[in-house]
Amino acid sequence: MPLKMHNTLTGLEDEIIPGGVKKNNIKDYPPVTIYSCGPTVYSYAHIGNLRTFIFNDLLNRYLKFRGFKVQHAMNITDVDDKTIKGAREEGVTLKEYTEKYTDIFFEDLKTLNIEPADFTPKATESIDAMIDILEKLKEKGIAYDKDGSLYFSISKFPDYGKLSNLDRREIMSGLRYDTDEYEKEDVRDFALWKAAKEDEPSWDTPFGKGRPGWHIECSAMVRKIFGKTIDIHTGAVDLIFPHHENEIAQSEAAYGEQFVRYWIHPEHLIVDGAKMSKSLGNSYTLMDLREKGFSPRSIRYLLLATHYKKQLNFTFDGVKQADNTLERVDNFLLRLNDIADGKENNTGIESIINTFLDKFTETADNDLNISGSLGVFFDFVHEINSLINEDKISKNDAEKVMKAIEKIDSVFGFIFFKDNKENEIDSERIEKLIEERNEARKAKNFQKSDEIRDLLLAEGIILEDSKDGTRWKIRK
RNA sequence: GGCGCCGUACCCAAGUGGCUAAGGGAGAGGUCUGCAAAACCUUUAUGCAGCGGUUCGAAUCCGCUCGGCGCCUCCA
DSSP states (O other): OOOEEEETTTTEEEEOOGGGOOOSSGGGSOOEEEEEOOOBSSSOOBHHHHHHHHHHHHHHHHHHHTTOOEEEEEOBBOOSHHHHHHHHHHTSOHHHHHHHHHHHHHHHHHHTTOOOOSBOOBGGGOHHHHHHHHHHHHHTTOEEEETTEEEEOGGGOTTTTTTTTGGGOOOOTTOOOOOSSSOOSSTTOEEEEEEOOTTSOOBOOTTOSEEEOTTHHHHHHHHHHHOSOEEEEEOOGGGIIIIIHHHHHHHHHHHSSOOEEEEEOOOOEEETTEEOOTTTTOOOBHHHHHHTTOOHHHHHHHHHHSOTTSOEEEOHHHHHHHHHHHHHHHHHHHHHHTOOTTOOOOTTHHHHHHHHHHHHHHHHHBTOOHHHHHHHHHHHHHHHHHHHHTTOOOHHHHHHHHHHHHHHHHHHOOSSOOOTTGGGOOHHHHHHHHHHHHHHHHTTOHHHHHHHHHHHHHTTEEEEEETTEEEEEEOO
16 A cells, blocks of 8 residues: 555645655655745744644654655745844844744754754755746746846746646735735736845845845755755645745746645644634643643644644643543553563464554555544554453563554654653652552551552552552653 | 635544444443552444435535635735
8 A cells, every 4th residue: 555645736645656756665765855844933833833843743754654765854934024023123133033933943843752854944044045046037037127126927937826726716806916015017926036125134146135035945945955856845724825836936937847746735723613813812832831731742642633634623621632542541551561471472462463553554544644543553552451451461462562652653753752750750769658558458457558549649649559569650 | 706624422533435433532330459540341423514416325426505714915
């Protein structure tokens, strides 16, 4: 079964074929080249942004799980209207301002266990690559100059609109196109390069001082880093038009070859059924949620668990449900670790594990159906739990099961998630108290044994007795 | 007006023409346990927004209606 992903460009679920040439073995493919639209670093990222980045992470992790090599680039937009305005308001330089939010952004990614991209280019460090595109577009007569700014003439690019079906769409009457302050020949043309203004950052170029238009940086970075057609380009649905449409226009007009093979667009997140917005007061940052006591791990799970093509309705109740789900996962891991020596190996364990991994892959191959894969995972948990109850899992079997779980957690990233509470616990003291309690239990002094259990519970330590002994865990 | 996503149990959420509609959360009953906890078992949709149609057969395809959300405004 090949991996298929929904491609906005074709409207179909297309098999992912890195490099565009089909091979028999995944190992023979060149690395999958991926470019993701990253953040504009003018503020803290909100959970909607983070959903998109968690989707990118899932995609990258799954490709690697499937045996593909991956080269992933994600840009940092560090010059635009909002960053310039923000820096001015805070009275700092653009660089100081954007570096602050860039650092916070990377910290958020780390907190959510999102693997770093291989390349994280900044717009302000990619001006040369932009100039290259702009010169080619000028030579070809596709870009034109007006009052020191450069515009892209969409009438010169017949394919314009192929991503968003613009050619088949009518423009809503009365819609204001010209929100830009700059003059254009055709209202639908877009700015490639904006003429320098007083008190705005600018760069020297062969066509005068100025700063980048919004779309040019992505085209430039893709070219600078990969140098040719890339496989996958991701970004949330709102970017399909105009941003990605314009990227295609610039890149394909300048270089005369296909820009991207697969366009993948995760849906938006909404909050309590409504669009997230600052005026509704339902726009949350990661820090907001942590202050409310929600763990990054639960947030990762929640943002991951819904299929990326479906709008995700974020609620606090949802995070609590995620918390409970993860507790079930943790209990399962504890049970596996607690299996005592001396039990017989289960001859069927390999087959159970292989079936599990095959089903997991088969489900995820279908447009990254994470919800289906989670279902497969919980079926497996259930099956193994039952075997543990029946004493049909040896320590050796448990290790094999753990290996399989580690493997799929290379995709999920929430199973062995480290929440940093654990270090503060004095486990030696707890073990001692457990021993004391078990002696009391043996002597049928249940009053004392319950006292010890309550004492630990008050500290957030839960004790659980089983026929293999007593285990403890931290209460969430 | 154009383009697009969606409506599955109390909540979240798979399923893309064919066995009794995954899975998670929550609730109820049971097994185990000194008691708990954990785990396991049973249980909660003769029905998938509504109405028609295509088909031997539809949650799945088509049409219409109702409802939610998004983009067409440098929003992920």
